[in-house]
Each structure stands twice: as C-alpha cells, then as structure tokens.
Amino acid sequence: MRPLSLKGHERALTRVRFNREGDLTFSCAKDKKPCVWYTENGERIGSYDGHNGAVWDIDVSWDTSKCVTASGDLTVKIWDAELGSCIYTINHQTPMKSCGFSYSGNLVCYTTQKMTKNLSTVQVRDLRDGNQMAEGAESFFSTQFDVNATTALFSQMDDIITIGFESGLLQQYDLRNPDSPINTNEVVHRYSIQDLQLSPRGDFLISASRDKTAALLDVNDLKKLKQYKSERPVNSACISPNRDHICLGGGEDAMQVTQTAVSAGHFEAKIYHMVFEEEFARFKGHFGPINTMAWHPSGTIIATGGEDGYVRIQEFDEDYLGFTYDF
Amino acid sequence: MTGINLITSAPEVNSWAEAVEQDSAPHIQEGADGIRTETAFTEVDGVRYKVVTQFKVINKRVPKVVADRKKWVKFGSCKGEPAGPQVATTYVAEEVEMQFTRNRAGEQILDVQEDKQAAKTTSREHCRHCKGNDHWSTHCPYKVMYQLDEEADANQDADSKNALGLRGDGRQMERNRSDENTCRVTNLPQEMNEDELRDVFGRIGRVIRIFIARDKITGLPKGFAFVTFESRDDAARAIAELNDIRMYHMVLKVEWTRPSN
Numbered sequence: 001m002r003p004l005s006l007k008g009h010e011r012a013l014t015r016v017r018f019n020r021e022g023d024l025t026f027s028c029a030k031d032k033k034p035c036v037w038y039t040e041n042g043e044r045i046g047s048y049d050g051h052n053g054a055v056w057d058i059d060v061s062w063d064t065s066k067c068v069t070a071s072g073d074l075t076v077k078i079w080d081a082e083l084g085s086c087i088y089t090i091n092h093q094t095p096m097k098s099c100g101f102s103y104s105g106n107l108v109c110y111t112t113q114k115m116t117k118n119l120s121t122v123q124v125r126d127l128r129d130g131n132q133m134a135e136g137a138e139s140f141f142s143t144q145f146d147v148n149a150t151t152a153l154f155s156q157m158d159d160i161i162t163i164g165f166e167s168g169l170l171q172q173y174d175l176r177n178p179d180s181p182i183n184t185n186e187v188v189h190r191y192s193i194q195d196l197q198l199s200p201r202g203d204f205l206i207s208a209s210r211d212k213t214a215a216l217l218d219v220n221d222l223k224k225l226k227q228y229k230s231e232r233p234v235n236s237a238c239i240s241p242n243r244d245h246i247c248l249g250g251g252e253d254a255m256q257v258t259q260t261a262v263s264a265g266h267f268e269a270k271i272y273h274m275v276f277e278e279e280f281a282r283f284k285g286h287f288g289p290i291n292t293m294a295w296h297p298s299g300t301i302i303a304t305g306g307e308d309g310y311v312r313i314q315e316f317d318e319d320y321l322g323f324t325y326d327f
Numbered sequence: 328m329t330g331i332n333l334i335t336s337a338p339e340v341n342s343w344a345e346a347v348e349q350d351s352a353p354h355i356q357e358g359a360d361g362i363r364t365e366t367a368f369t370e371v372d373g374v375r376y377k378v379v380t381q382f383k384v385i386n387k388r389v390p391k392v393v394a395d396r397k398k399w400v401k402f403g404s405c406k407g408e409p410a411g412p413q414v415a416t417t418y419v420a421e422e423v424e425m426q427f428t429r430n431r432a433g434e435q436i437l438d439v440q441e442d443k444q445a446a447k448t449t450s451r452e453h454c455r456h457c458k459g460n461d462h463w464s465t466h467c468p469y470k471v472m473y474q475l476d477e478e479a480d481a482n483q484d485a486d487s488k489n490a491l492g493l494r495g496d497g498r499q500m501e502r503n504r505s506d507e508n509t510c511r512v513t514n515l516p517q518e519m520n521e522d523e524l525r526d527v528f529g530r531i532g533r534v535i536r537i538f539i540a541r542d543k544i545t546g547l548p549k550g551f552a553f554v555t556f557e558s559r560d561d562a563a564r565a566i567a568e569l570n571d572i573r574m575y576h577m578v579l580k581v582e583w584t585r586p587s588n
Contacts, residue, residue: 001422001423001424001425002419002420002421002422002423003419003420003423004417004418004419004420005417005418005419005420006416006417007415007416007417007418008404008416021390021392021393023389023393023396023397024396033403033404035403035404037417038397041411041412041417042412042416042417043410043411043412043413043417044401044404044405044408044412044413044416044417045399045401045402045405046399046401046402046403046404046405046406047402047403047404047405048403049403049404063392064392064396082396082399083402084402084403268426273433276433278429278433279428279429280427280428280429280433281425281426281427281428281429282425282426282428283423283424283425283426284423284426285420285423312420314423316425317425319424319425319427320425323427323431324431325431325432325433326431326432327433
C-alpha cells in the first residue's frame with residue numbers, strides 16, 4: 001500500500017478524525033491551525049484559523065456542518081466546517097484538552113485542565129441555546145474533579161458522557177445528574193487514559209492508556225471486555241467498523257524519543273484481533289510515536305497522526321482485506 | 328461527479344541544461360484515458376525542483392452530500408489554491424508493507440523484535456547449577472543431580488551442625504568431596520540402565536551414587552551419567568581403565584566432572 005502523507009502541520013498531531021461519510025479528514029496539531037482534507041486524494045481544503053495555541057482536539061458533527069476544537073489558548077471554538085469561520089468561542093480559565101459533539105450535533109462537551117486553584121472540569125453546552133453560547137455564560141452541565149480529565153466523549157446519544165482521567169480512572173455521567181457518576185471503572189488502567197473512542201455501532205468503547213494497554217469496554221456499564229497489551233505506551237486505539245479488528249498506535253514518550261532507535265521506538269501501528277486479543281499485523285510509517293488514529297467508515301483506510309507532524313492516510317490492500325482467521 | 332486521484336508524485340532534480348531547454352512555467356497536460364500530468368516547480372533551500380504529478384481522473388458515484396462537499400471553496404491557509412492536491416502539503420509516501428505477525432491459524436510467524444531485545448537487555452542466560460552461560464537453571468541438564476546433591480548436603484548439614492556447629496564450612500567440604508570423587512560418563516548407550524552401569528563401575532571400587540540423566544518428559548536417557556565413588560583414587564582408576572571401552576554399540580567416555588566454577 002502507498003499511503004498519502006499529509007504535511008499540513010508544523011508540530012505534533014493531536015487528533016485526526018473522519019466525518020460520518022469518511023470523505024473528509026479533520027486534523028489538529030500543537031500548531032495553531034486545524035486542517036480539513038479530502039480523504040481520497042489528500043488535498044487540503046482549508047485550515048480553521050483563529051486559535052492562538054496548541055489545538056488538542058477536533059470533532060465534527062454528524063452532518064459535517066460544524067467543527068469543534070479545544071485549544072491550549074483557553075478557548076473552545078465552534079466552526080463552520082465549510083467556510084472555516086468561527087461561529088462561537090467558549091472561554092475558560094484553563095486550557096481545554098478534549099472536546100466532542102453529541103450524536104445530534106447539538107451538544108458539545110469539553111474537558112478543562114486543572115491549574116492552580118481551578119479544578120479540572122467536564123462541561124457540556126447546548127449550541128441551540130443563545131444564553132449558553134453568549135460570552136461569559138455558564139454551561140448547563142459541569143462537574144469538577146481533583147485529577148485531570150484527559151478525554152471525554154458522548155458515548156450514548158445525547159445523554160451519557162464517558163470521561164477518561166490522568167489517573168487511569170474511567171467514569172460515565174448522565175447529563176441529568178452531574179453530582180455522581182453512573183458507572184466507574186478504576187481497575188482496568190493504571191496510568192493516564194490517552195484516548196477514548198466509540199465503536200462505529202456504538203456498542204463498545206476503546207480506551208488507550210499509557211500503561212501500555214488498550215481496553216475494550218462495554219458502553220453500558222464500563223466493564224472491561226478485552227484488553228490488548230502492547231510493549232509501549234498506547235496513545236490511540238480504534239475499532240474497525242466492519243471487522244473484528246482493533247488498531248493500536250503509540251510509541252515511546254515524546255520526551256524519550258531522541259534516546260530511542262526507530263526500530264526500538266515501536267512507532268508501528270498494530271492490528272489486533274478483537275476477540276483473541278492478539279496482534280496479527282503491523283505497519284510502519286511514522287518517524288515518531290503515533291499520537292492519534294482513526295478508522296475510516298469503510299474499514300479499508302486508517303488515518304494516523306504522529307509526533308513527527310505528518311498525517312498518513314493508508315488504504316489497505318488485498319493483503320489485509322483478504323486476511324481472515326481460521327477457527 | 329469527478330474525483331481526482333493521485334497516482335504518482337516523483338520530485339526530480341533538474342539539471343541546468345534541462346532547465347534552460349524547458350520552459351519553467353507550471354503547465355498541465357491532458358493525456359488519453361483520463362491521465363492528467365501536471366508540472367510544477369518548487370524551491371527548497373534555494374534548490375529548484377521540478378515536480379511532475381500524474382493524476383487519473385475518475386468518475387465515481389458518491390452520496391449527494393459528499394458530492395456537494397467536493398465543491399467546497401478552499402479557505403484559511405489554502406485560500407486561492409487551485410483544485411487538486413498541492414505538492415507542498417500532500418505527497419504519496421513510499422510503499423509500506425503490512426507485516427503479518429500471525430498466520431490465519433493464529434500462530435506466531437514473525438518473531439516480534441522487541442521481545443528479543445528486551446530479553447537481551449535484562450540479563451544473559453546463566454545457570455546457577457552448572458554455571459554455564461548457554462541455558463537457564465530450569466533447563467539445566469544436570470539439574471536433578473545438583474538438586475539431589477543439595478538435599479544430601481542439607482541432611483549432612485543438619486548432622487554436622489549438631490556435631491561441629493560449623494554450618495557453612497562443613498557444607499562446603501561435603502560438596503567438594505562428592506564432586507571430587509565423581510566421574511562423568513558420556514557417550515552412554517540408551518539401552519544401558521543403572522544396574523548395568525553399577526556392575527561395570529563396581530568392579531573398580533565402591534560406588535556411592537549413580538545418576539543417569541533422563542529426559543524429563545519421555546524418560547529416555549540423555550546419553551550421559553555421573554558416577555560417584557567412595558574414594559578419589561577409585562574414581563581416578565575408573566577414568567584410566569573404563570575410558571574408551573566398548574559398551575553396546577558405543578564407546579564410553581569417562582572423565583572428571585567439570586569443576587563447578
């Protein structure tokens with residue numbers, strides 16, 4: 001396979017995502033400009049200019065009309081996906097690490113970092129409500145935590161959000177009750193949750209952690225179903241939409257990367273069988289750790305974003321597509 | 328609707344002679360069967376590169392919303408750029424092979440590199456029984472013998488401790504003595520059992536112990552044994568007399584046991 005290599009960012013990638021049909025790829029990095037690309041030929045359509053700091057997360061609504069980005073410049077911005085113009089800006093006292101749209105695209109959740117006297121929070125706002133989107137307004141859902149919430153996403157329609165923490169804790173909140181979580185899992189991961197992704201059918205969650213594992217979780221009760229072990233910290237994991245496969249990406253910590261040879265750094269993406277929990281294939285590409293990855297809705301493409309500043313769109317060939325387990 | 332698919336993109340350095348001949352303006356060539364060749368020039372660190380990009384124009388049926396999105400006008404950093412991928416931001420990377428680490432039956436087919444490296448870095452194989460560096464203690468062929476020795480030592484220890492109150496030294500002596508009087512018999516025929524061996528070695532002197540190494544699982548002899556005599560002289564005589572004698576179809580080799588360190 002000959003991947004497309006996209007060089008639109010000057011710094012390490014923080015998130016790549018496909019829209020619902022998969023024709024567009026959204027990427028953001030620690031530079032100030034999130035980008036949007038055509039998946040098919042790697043053509044860059046535009047960049048969402050306006051942030052003034054690292055952009056940690058980007059998400060796109062189901063109809064690809066809006067994007068949301070969370071940035072280190074203390075803002076979350078909602079963009080018109082087609083025009084590249086900023087619709088709303090949400091300000092906070094601390095950087096925002098993660099953001100996401102709900103199933104309907106009407107709600108936006110985001111996590112804020114813990115800093116000095118500000119606790120880490122997870123907040124949800126309704127884009128339809130002008131009062132909430134006005135400057136200085138409060139969000140309708142907000143919970144505070146002593147540990148940093150690293151990642152949050154809507155795991156069930158517009159009702160339930162799942163949050164991953166720096167301590168390895170996972171929690172689910174119902175938006176109607178910000179006081180106590182409905183589900184908690186503190187045993188599955190020992191170190192920071194780097195990434196949480198929902199399976200395309202919405203039945204599983206996959207969590208990627210610095211403890212060198214990724215776990216498949218039941219979306220209803222956060223119970224661990226499977227765990228995939230790697231030799232290096234896992235920065236991102238995604239679930240195939242049409243096969244029983246899981247892809248893990250990671251590598252040695254960015255701080256230690258200069259001390260590691262490329263072969264020992266483990267910068268390959270690894271494909272595991274979902275049920276058997278064993279790795280059966282891997283592919284190389286990046287010169288640094290993979291920070292983020294996404295599986296295309298067709299199941300034949302994986303986009304990866306690396307610490308090296310490249311996005312790679314790899315379309316699988318027959319080798320992979322024809323591979324099935326005999327059992 | 329029309330989609331543009333990138334086939335190849337090969338940057339090539341222009342020689343100055345070529346550069347003079349060719350016009351340096353970017354141009355587009357429409358070839359037969361939908362192949363479009365675009366020539367562009369980029370400058371990297373003062374060196375001019377000519378970039379030839381071949382596109383294949385294909386028609387594809389896609390959902391209406393996707394077709395609509397193909398008409399998006401470029402914005403932000405891409406404002407004003409012409410249609411199609413730009414060489415500055417998009418290129419086709421080198422061929423990447425999917426490496427399969429397991430076959431269809433789920434068996435490991437590719438040795439995963441880092442496991443080996445991890446093993447190498449942690450520690451080298453070392454056997455605490457025979458002090459060899461080519462295997463671990465658990466895989467030591469002499470393991471059973473050494474374990475028996477240790478047990479015997481422990482028993483003797485208990486006795487000598489009561490009598491002498493010197494645990495460490497007493498133990499050391501016992502160990503050395505039994506090692507001293509032991510000869511190693513190799514090239515041992517499989518058919519030979521302990522009684523036969525005792526018969527042969529018993530002619531030399533009083534044999535304290537005979538140990539034939541056997542495979543843990545199959546129980547078959549591994550082809551070597553240890554014979555411990557009561558005195559060192561007997562052991563020396565056994566080595567002198569029984570070395571190179573014929574036993575079944577094999578020629579026995581009798582020698583001192585390798586010193587334990």
